[in-house]
Amino acid sequence: MNVSFLSIGSNMGDRLRHLQQSVYTLHSQEGIEVVAVSSIYETAPIGFIGQADFLNMAVKIQTSLDPHTLLNVCQQIESDLGRKRLIRWGPRTIDLDILLYNNENIESENLIIPHPRMLERAFVLVPLFEIAPELASSEEVVQAGGVELWKKIDGAPESFWGGSLK
Numbered sequence: 001m002n003v004s005f006l007s008i009g010s011n012m013g014d015r016l017r018h019l020q021q022s023v024y025t026l027h028s029q030e031g032i033e034v035v036a037v038s039s040i041y042e043t044a045p046i047g048f049i050g051q052a053d054f055l056n057m058a059v060k061i062q063t064s065l066d067p068h069t070l071l072n073v074c075q076q077i078e079s080d081l082g083r084k085r086l087i088r089w090g091p092r093t094i095d096l097d098i099l100l101y102n103n104e105n106i107e108s109e110n111l112i113i114p115h116p117r118m119l120e121r122a123f124v125l126v127p128l129f130e131i132a133p134e135l136a137s138s139e140e141v142v143q144a145g146g147v148e149l150w151k152k153i154d155g156a157p158e159s160f161w162g163g164s165l166k
Contacts, residue, residue: 001062004070005132007097007115007124011045011054016151018081018094020160023059025077026096027157032073034157036060038127042150046121051091055150058099058127059157067101071111074098099128100135122147 006026010018019040027034038058045051063070074096082093099115106113118124126147129136153160 001064002102003100004061004063004067004098004102005100005128005135006059006061006074007056007095007099007118007128008059009054009056009095009123010093011052012091012093013082015055016040019055019057021081022077022094022096023157023160025080026059026061026073029073031064032070033062034059035062036131037153037157037160038130039149039153040151041123041127041147043123043147054123056123056127056147057153058124058131060131067098067104067106067111067113068108070101071098097124099124 008019008022010016012018023034023037026032036059040055040057043054043056045054065073078092078094078096097115097118098111098113099118101113104113115124118128123146125136
């Protein structure tokens with residue numbers, strides 16, 4: 001079984017519900033088990049500034065899927081939840097990024113793992129290190145500026161999405 005960490009964000013519509021639906025849908029996929037979810041953090045947008053704040057979180061999954069199939073699943077979830085890719089770093093109903101996949105380094109036309117900008121983004125690192133503190137090295141100092149706890153989560157996936165999404 002492979003271990004992967006994903007970053008999930010939303011800044012359009014019912015942001016919390018989009019996060020819940022994406023985690024539930026991931027967990028419902030054959031070959032994917034969500035084993036941990038971080039708390040939810042609110043952050044200002046980067047890149048394209050003229051948009052609403054994001055809710056961000058990280059999830060740890062176990063999967064039998066290869067990285068490219070996992071990417072396809074993530075992109076299908078984005079599409080199903082109404083993601084439109086109109087503006088780079090623009091508003092989105094949901095964004096799922098594969099941060100890590102085992103200890104592999106992958107570089108292909110449509111997938112780079114580890115995620116190429118994750119070390120530059122506190123909104124990715126803060127939730128990631130919450131559920132995987134062993135990934136933080138002593139040399140890494142995360143500046144949490146602009147990353148505010150929005151909702152504390154106990155780490156259990158089922159308690160995150162509740163029974164209302166079935």
